[in-house]
Amino acid sequence: MSRRAFPVWTLLGVVLVAALVAGSGVFSSTPPTAAQRAAAIESGLRCPSCEDLSVADSSAPTAVTVRNVVGQMVGEGRTDQQIDAYLVARYGASIVLDPPASGWTLLVWLLPVVGGVATVAVVVTLLVRRRRSFGADPVAGDAGPLDVATVAERTRFLDQSLADADAEYLAGDLSDKDYLALRRRDMTRLAALDARSGELEGVGAGVGTGVMVADQPPAPSAAEPSEATGRQRTVRPRRSGWFLVGAVAAFGAALVVAVALFATNRLPGQTATGSITLSQSQRTAETLAQAATYQDEGQLAQAAQLYQSVLAGHPDNEVALAQLGWLEFESGRQGGSATLISDGRAKLNRAVSLDPGDYAVRLYLGTVALQQDGDPTGALAQYRLFLADDPPAALVQQAAGEIRQAFALAGLPVPAAVPTG
Amino acid sequence: MNAGPETADVALDPDPGAGPPTEEHRPPAGRHTARWVALVVLVVGAGLIAVLASRPPAAVVEAQNPLVGKPAPPVAGVTLDGTRFALPRAPGRFIVVNFFASWCEPCQTEGPDLVQFQFEHQRAGDASMVSVVFDDTQSAARAYQESLGVTWPTLSDPGGTLALTFGVRAPPTTFIIAPDGRVVASIIARVSAGDLDRFIAEAKADHP
Secondary structure, eight states: OHHHHHHHHHHHHHHHHHHHHHHTTTTOOSOOOHHHHHHHHHHTBBOTTSSSOBTTTOOSHHHHHHHHHHHHHHHTTOOHHHHHHHHHHHHOGGGBSSOOSSGGGHHHHHHHHHHHHHHHHHHHHHHHHHHHHHHOOTTTOOSSOOOHHHHHHHHHHHHHHHHHHHHHHHTTOSOHHHHHHHHHHHHHHHHHHHHHHHHSSOOHHHHHHHHHHHHOSHHHHHHHHHHHHHHHHTHHHHHHHHHHHHHHHHHHHHHHHHHHHHTSOOOGGGOOSOOSSOOHHHHHHHHHHHHHHHHHHTOHHHHHHHHHHHHHHOTTOHHHHHHHHHHHHHHHHHHTOHHHHHHHHHHHHHHHHHOTTOHHHHHHHHHHHHHTSOOHHHHHHHHHHHHHTOOOHHHHHHHHHHHHHHHHHTTOOOOTTSOOO | OOHHHHHHHHHHOSOTTSSOOOOOOOOHHHHHHHHHHHHHHHHHHHHHHHHHHHSOOHHHHHHOOTTTTSBOOOOEEEBTTSOEEEOOSSOSSEEEEEEEOTTOHHHHHHHHHHHHHHHHHHHHTSEEEEEEEOSSOHHHHHHHHHHHTOOSOEEOOGGGHHHHHTTOOSSOEEEEEOTTSBEEEEEOSOOOHHHHHHHHHHHHHHOO
16 A cells, blocks of 8 residues: 555656646746736736735725826837836835735745654654654664664663652552553563564673563563564664655645745736736726716716727727727817817727717717718717717717717707707 | 553553643753754844844835936926926925825815915915826816915826826825925925925025
8 A cells, every 4th residue: 555655646746746846837838918927017016005905906096006107118119127216116015915025025035845844853853753653662662783782771761660650650640551551662662672682692681671571570571572573663663754754745846846836927928827817808997987977977087098098909999999089089179189179089090990880989979970071971880880879878878969960960860769968 | 553552451450640741751852952952942032033123114215216316307397277387496485396186185174284384485486386286187277276276386296297207106295305406305295384394494504
């Protein structure tokens, strides 16, 4: 059984190490994209205004700001260290989630390694000791040559121990059970010693032992069976002990590999174990919702910034394209900027090509056609598509003025769905 | 293994309750191991206590803004009135930069003190206030400041970029910038006019 256990334990260790190495993605060949790099940095930064939440996982405004700055700096080609240093110079070292590997916080990094090594050492020591105690009685001894002096010394020690036990028992300091156990142990050792001393030339020292054993009739009969089982046991545990040492060593090696691999930040492509963070799409949805809230509150600059951050990671996000296009068009019209207007129009056209069924884009394009191009027919076509898509009543209400204007310019009756002002 | 000794037990001692049970004799080596382990645990424990007791509390470390003693980041942007504002690199007087939000309760408490501070120092011309909106709508911030009677410039800081360059985590956070442009203090709690005067006096004493 113990002989078979060795390959099984080793196999387990090898499988564990292999799984950790493969799962860590060390061998994944694709270099991270800018968005992946930014996401990896963000997941290693603490959200400035919350407790123990990464910038990547938080939707707090301060976290959004840090995300924007990180995205911008990644775009400028700054290194991870430069970005960390920039933020540490402002928020202090606590902005980085990983404690610094210097000074007292170095302990945080070293203690697990020290603890692991110490645990392995203790387990190995215990195993080795157990193996020895099975194999060799520390007093009687069963390995190595014995000389007459050693036998005499050990016999004296055991005699003294028995005498002490007797004295303590008589004084009432020892229970019956303990006394018997002590006696049995020492008698067993004496018997073993006696047997060993027989092998020696000078038997003189062994005489006393023989007499002692003969003096105590109950002991040898009780001792013999336990000694016999003890001797049988010596053969097997010795091997399985070493196999266990091997298994523990393999496990220790796996731990060391694991610590070495996971001590650094993993990039998103490397996730193997899974983690409790928002998925990319969840985060996008959250950002879009936040942007919509800003837009409703009239904080258009913030909203535009969020839409831009979404587009930085997902250039084809139709909602962000549509909303940012509309914001650019509106601010371009207000500020008289032709570039902004054409930028906005390009985004709206791209959004409509990505999702022709989005009523919001139809409404925006209709208004662009009506207000910017003076093209009521084009506007009418878009507004019809808008109304055909069953938009929410509140939105129709909001846009009612422009829609009625377009129908009036085309000389057509206003559809019943559009409320009259 | 138990059957034999138990019968011998009875035969040997007819009165089992006579002696109190004690632990079996252990080899001296075991006792030494325990002693050493206890000693190591004691030393490590004492060391940890000493280290932890001698360190400043986490809250104080958090409050130590790395900007203090360094040149202030540029304070520039659009005010709530829509005008551009930029603080000179060396403003020539003490500038108190206060990050606030209308929803923040300690900000509301310290508001009247800031107004009083500005009023007292406006004439002397040795210090003045600049406010920065932190995570608040412009309309709410404007309404709040109008209710206080604020007359100094207030930057709207869209997107929180100014807050980031100052490492602001939550309102209210107040910085004091010396006439030469260095940050001399950062306070992450409610401040009173007296606090500000004291910080300025200390800065003047350090750099006359």
